[in-house]
Amino acid sequence: MLIRPASPDDDAAIAALILPEIAAGETYALSRDMGATAAVAYWRGPDRQTFVVENNGRLIGSYFLRANQGGDGDHVANAGYMVDPAARGRGVARAMATDSFDRARAAGFIAMQFNFVVSSNQRAVALWQTLGFAIVGRLPGAFRHPALGPVDVLVMFRSL
Template sequence: MPSPSETKRFIRPALPQDATAIAAIILPVIRAGETYALDRAMSEEEALTYWFGADKAVFVFEEEGIVLGTYYLRANQAGGGNHVANAGYMTGPAARGRGVARAMASHSFDEARARGFAAMQFNFVVASNEAAVHLWTALGFATVGRVPGAFRHPHLGPVDALVMHRPL
């Protein structure tokens, strides 16, 4: 087995042929309904249309030819707010705990800076998503707002949503 330094890992722009691999990552997350405020019953086509929206640049994390994670990057708002980026990240179960989300976040910060963004803001981080809250805090995000009970968690009931922000 190759050492981690010998493993071929990289992040690249998503290609149309990545759609099946991306769907395999995002659909289970959407269906679980625990971290994204998306319709749990959306079709694969609807999920991919959302993820590949015209306002988004989509990337994949690939290891040894297998897509393990994906993220999108976009402007958080139009016009006077278009200098602040927004992003969404999802990883497959095999990628969890392996630094994939952290690597995608770091890549997204660099990509956002290269595109002229001055900051990044997440508008709706589900407070019960402890792994995400921990990662974003560790990467310098501050919680700048809390919306009580804004998310209907399928098992926990009403859960707060956090607004998190960091300069780039």
């Protein structure tokens, strides 16, 4: 696996990766009918650094890294991750997470916070906990899951 900064040449592959996850509506609080242009603009927004994971020349994952807040909160990082369903279970998310921790530390961040982890995304919650994240808050019923109805959202935090 190669993790590298995303470039505009990756936009079509990023769209192909993230659009199905957004449309499923199970893990991200984004409009499920978001189009490719809007999705890529969100994922590669000017307030973040975006990275892609390649395996044998194929994009199998992507993440972004940004400050969680501005001003006096800009020392805490935030990130979002997506893995191609065909590559799940092969350590891609763990590799992106550890890469993001290293890049966040190098950029001067002292911690990372996830503001809106959908509690029914048990695979992600378990991974984040094995990587040292603690659940520091729970927002009851804050996410409208398309199959499960209202589910809790977790706020997760770890020092870097």
